[in-house]
């Protein structure tokens with residue numbers, strides 16, 4: 001048996017490019033910018049709720065995901081949101097607005113389903129902030145808050161942070177992330193979110209030397 005030593009993988013930034021990161025979601029980047037095109041559609045029990053979903057998701061994503069930072073870096077996101085067709089268009093990320101007890105969640109692409117993504121919301125999630133937070137999950141960002149298990153288990157109302165919804169959920173932003181869109185209700189997009197997106201989508205993993213075989217014998 002030969003012991004095998006694997007050198008740590010290196011993440012190398014690709015200067016510019018464009019790739020699909022979900023159903024109908026394209027992430028493009030270059031020097032000083034990110035551009036996201038997001039084709040979304042909405043279904044719900046009533047036509048009114050569908051229309052609210054279309055309007056509010058589009059305006060929430062527009063408001064939070066278009067920004068120029070102090071260093072001049074710019075992120076631009078165009079959400080194209082429509083009522084869902086029957087049958088659903090596979091080239092859009094489908095947003096289903098369930099009943100008042102549903103908890104928001106996002107399904108992201110996996111190696112088996114590399115482009116499939118999906119979002120579930122409750123009617124009360126249709127506010128100016130939460131769809132933009134969930135959109136961050138669609139792009140691959142994680143939450144930046146802690147929540148006790150008992151709090152999560154007690155979550156009988158909708159996903160609302162820090163005292164909303166009668167304070168039934170107890171969530172605490174990670175240290176230093178209090179104003180961030182992924183941490184706190186009404187938090188905003190920050191430059192470090194952008195760095196995380198670039199690290200996720202604008203890099204390749206390379207093994208500098210490949211696996212090294214050590215030891216004697218053949």
Ligand SMILES: [Zn+2]
Pocket residue numbers: 133134137142143
């Ligand atoms: Zn979240």
